[in-house]
Amino acid sequence: MAGVSGAAAEPLPDAVAWSGYVQAELVPWDQGSVDEVDADGQALNQTRALIRRARLHAELERESYFGSLELDGNTVDGATARLIGAKVGARWRTAEVEASIGLGLFKIPFGREVPSSEQTREVLEPSTASRALFPGNYDAGAVASARWRGVEVTVALTNGAPSGDAQFRGRDPSSSWDVVGRAGARGTLRHGSVLSGGLSALTGTGLHAGTPAIKDTIEWLDANENGLVDATELLVVPGAPATPSQSFARSAIGADVALTWCLQKLGGGAVSAEVALATNLDRGLEYADPIVADRDFRELGAQVQVVQSLTRHARVAARYDLYRPDRDARESQGATVVPTDPLYRTLAVALEGRHGDARVLVEYDHERNPRGRDLDGAPTTRAADRVTIRAQVSF
Numbered sequence: 001m002a003g004v005s006g007a008a009a010e011p012l013p014d015a016v017a018w019s020g021y022v023q024a025e026l027v028p029w030d031q032g033s034v035d036e037v038d039a040d041g042q043a044l045n046q047t048r049a050l051i052r053r054a055r056l057h058a059e060l061e062r063e064s065y066f067g068s069l070e071l072d073g074n075t076v077d078g079a080t081a082r083l084i085g086a087k088v089g090a091r092w093r094t095a096e097v098e099a100s101i102g103l104g105l106f107k108i109p110f111g112r113e114v115p116s117s118e119q120t121r122e123v124l125e126p127s128t129a130s131r132a133l134f135p136g137n138y139d140a141g142a143v144a145s146a147r148w149r150g151v152e153v154t155v156a157l158t159n160g161a162p163s164g165d166a167q168f169r170g171r172d173p174s175s176s177w178d179v180v181g182r183a184g185a186r187g188t189l190r191h192g193s194v195l196s197g198g199l200s201a202l203t204g205t206g207l208h209a210g211t212p213a214i215k216d217t218i219e220w221l222d223a224n225e226n227g228l229v230d231a232t233e234l235l236v237v238p239g240a241p242a243t244p245s246q247s248f249a250r251s252a253i254g255a256d257v258a259l260t261w262c263l264q265k266l267g268g269g270a271v272s273a274e275v276a277l278a279t280n281l282d283r284g285l286e287y288a289d290p291i292v293a294d295r296d297f298r299e300l301g302a303q304v305q306v307v308q309s310l311t312r313h314a315r316v317a318a319r320y321d322l323y324r325p326d327r328d329a330r331e332s333q334g335a336t337v338v339p340t341d342p343l344y345r346t347l348a349v350a351l352e353g354r355h356g357d358a359r360v361l362v363e364y365d366h367e368r369n370p371r372g373r374d375l376d377g378a379p380t381t382r383a384a385d386r387v388t389i390r391a392q393v394s395f
Contacts, residue, residue, distance in 0.1 A: 109181055110200045165283045207245055211243045217237045254277070304321075349366075358391075359392040
């Protein structure tokens with residue numbers, strides 16, 4: 001005991017900060033829901049209950065370095081548990097400047113909506129443009145940021161295959177890197193209102209996957225329907241040589257602005273707008289492959305959102321967003337090639353009630369999908385409205 005009492009006491013390790021939340025959803029009505037399965041045997045019913053997100057976040061900061069870990073569980077496509085985010089890095093602070101560098105899996109720093117938290121979002125899910133251009137919101141790479149007074153700059157070197165990439169599922173298919181970043185500023189106006197905005201940009205490389213060689217095959221067409229194989233009914237289908245993968249350039253620019261205020265009787269409110277112009281960047285909705293199309297895909301996404309508190313425990317939000325996956329789309333109608341307007345549009349209205357760490361949101365989505373067809377096979381806009389109820393508890 002004497003030896004123990006005489007030894008120098010070791011400092012206790014810094015505590016890990018734990019946090020998390022659970023989002024449970026009920027979809028009582030969905031206009032596009034069908035009691036059927038698709039060609040892959042996947043259910044098309046959307047009127048159901050599910051766990052949208054169950055997130056657990058751990059963060060440790062000691063001296064000048066830090067580490068974070070975020071796990072996710074959900075039942076969107078069956079019960080799933082996965083790593084959603086993880087990062088290690090270093091941080092420096094002075095009286096006016098804060099800077100950091102990190103390496104890992106993190107939110108993509110483009111615009112306002114993509115890097116925002118799903119835990120505090122006023123409308124349930126990201127806009128159509130965000131889900132198409134930045135599916136999953138997370139990508140792996142290196143990121144650096146600096147903040148001075150009201151100015152903040154973030155630049156990242158990423159794989160270019162977000163976690164929700166429809167083709168490569170987060171695994172980088174090429175050796176090139178995507179460079180993405182945002183520069184923003186904010187300032188206080190009269191009566192306590194805050195104006196903020198920023199510019200974002202991305203440049204990188206995508207990959208068109210090649211195809212393996214195909215052997216010659218023989219097909220039998222029973223022309224006389226006698227059930228017997230005749231020599232004249234055999235057709236040789238020639239094979240094809242392998243095609244190599246090819247890379248292509250992709251890019252995007254964006255701008256966002258927001259104004260927040262506080263009304264004495266009602267509480268805080270905000271209005272925000274965001275627009276993005278991209279080329280060959282759709283990786284989640286209508287996968288952009290200019291090698292197959294033999295031309296570039298020019299995408300356009302925009303949204304406007306208004307939020308206003310009604311009381312200490314209630315808030316209402318409305319967002320209108322649109323997305324054009326191909327501004328140069330054409331379609332053959334008989335012998336004529338005519339332009340089409342593949343425009344996705346959604347008006348979301350959400351009413352929120354909250355108490356402490358609990359939130360309940362009821363949202364109505366008035367959605368229009370341009371990829372529908374009428375009874376004659378002509379393009380038409382398909383209605384896909386829905387009502388969603390979400391309960392959330394944070395801890």
